[in-house]
Amino acid sequence: QVTLKESGPGMLQPSKTLSLTCSFSGFSLSTSGMVVSWIRQPSGKSLEWLAAIDWDGDKYYNPSLKSRLTVSKDTSNTQVFLKITSVDIADTATYYCARRRDYGSYFDYWGQGVMVTVSS
Amino acid sequence: DIVMTQSPFSLAVSEGEMVTINCKSSQSLLSSGNQKNYLAWYQQKPGQSPKLLIYYASTRQSGVPDRFIGSGSGTDFTLTISDVQAEDLADYYCLQHYSSPNTFGAGTKLELK
Numbered sequence: 001q002v003t004l005k006e007s008g009p010g011m012l013q014p015s016k017t018l019s020l021t022c023s024f025s026g027f028s029l030s031t032s033g034m035v036v037s038w039i040r041q042p043s044g045k046s047l048e049w050l051a052a053i054d055w056d057g058d059k060y061y062n063p064s065l066k067s068r069l070t071v072s073k074d075t076s077n078t079q080v081f082l083k084i085t086s087v088d089i090a091d092t093a094t095y096y097c098a099r100r101r102d103y104g105s106y107f108d109y110w111g112q113g114v115m116v117t118v119s120s
Numbered sequence: 121d122i123v124m125t126q127s128p129f130s131l132a133v134s135e136g137e138m139v140t141i142n143c144k145s146s147q148s149l150l151s152s153g154n155q156k157n158y159l160a161w162y163q164q165k166p167g168q169s170p171k172l173l174i175y176y177a178s179t180r181q182s183g184v185p186d187r188f189i190g191s192g193s194g195t196d197f198t199l200t201i202s203d204v205q206a207e208d209l210a211d212y213y214c215l216q217h218y219s220s221p222n223t224f225g226a227g228t229k230l231e232l233k
Contacts, residue, residue, distance in 0.1 A: 047170070047213060047224040062221040096169055106160040106217050108181075110169040 002026035004036075004097050004111035011117045018084040018116060022097030029055055029077035033102035036080040038071065040093040041113075047096075053080055054103060087118045122147050122216050126225030132233040133204050141199040141228045143214035148194045149177075151218070158218035161190055161199045164227075165210045173212075174199065206232070 004024040012018060022036060029036060037052040051071040052060040061069050070083040084091060094115045098107035123146040133139050149158045157177035162170035172181045174190035177197055187208075189200045201208055209232055214225040 046226050047215075049222045049224075060220060064221070100217075104158065104217060106158075106172065106175045106215065107170075108172055108175075110171075113169050 002099065002109045004099060004109060006095055006097050006111045006114035008095065008114045008116050010115070011119060012087060013120055014088050014118055015086055018082075018087050018091065018118075020082045020084075020095055020097075020114065020116075022080040022082075022111060024078060024080070024097070024099070024111075027099065029053075029073060029080070031055055035100045035103050035105075036073070037098050037100060037107065038080075038082045039096045039098055039107070039110075040091075041096070042090075042093045051082060052100075052103070060103070089118050092116065092118045121221055122149075122219055122223050124214055124216055124223050124225040126214055126228055128228060129226065130229040130231060132231045134233045135204055135206055137204050138200065138202045139204055139230065141201075141212050141214075143192075143197045143199070143225050145195045145197075145216055145218075147218075149197075149216050149218040150194050157193050157197070158216060159190075159192070159197050160215045160217060161188075162213045162215060163208075163210045164213065170213060201230075204230070 008020040034055045038050040041047045051069050053071045059071050068085045073080045094113040096113045098110040125144045127142050159177045161174040164170045173184050178190045187202045191198050212228045
């Protein structure tokens, strides 16, 4: 059974760095082709793909945010991380991690999401 | 970036009706290599994460009721829900996974009339 779960700080101040963790089970990120992505959704709005990391450690970023994003994974291939630097109010959103079985594929499993509020 | 134009923004329906949601991409999503359209549909209920309904434009995900039908090719796609049930009231999103960055439609809110 594939499950993903996001965790994060809940709230942080503008200009700080947001650190998110995606913990997953039921699949291995060391399996050829596997990818874990980060996607966010401001309240009442649509979804925005942010970043991804694949089984081989290759990283992919949305060009619109690339300078602020860093995606990484742990050596046991059971967690993926996302850092967003210099956050502001516009980064307030629910952040999801999602799995895809190869880079060109669709997202088949999603985490429950973690809400992050940027506020002073 | 590929722009996904989804319509309508919202739809009020009665149970038992049929509805169609449209998604138009700014570039073709049809792969010449495998003849697959890289378009997926998701359902999102309040407080939940998106759930995959349809992939490659017309393939229903396992466990999805057959009243959900995806169609279209190239740049124009449709999600049809026949015999709408109360449990289908949700937001629906299209996703293009043809090129990076993957992009979503603005969403369609399905409400009860």
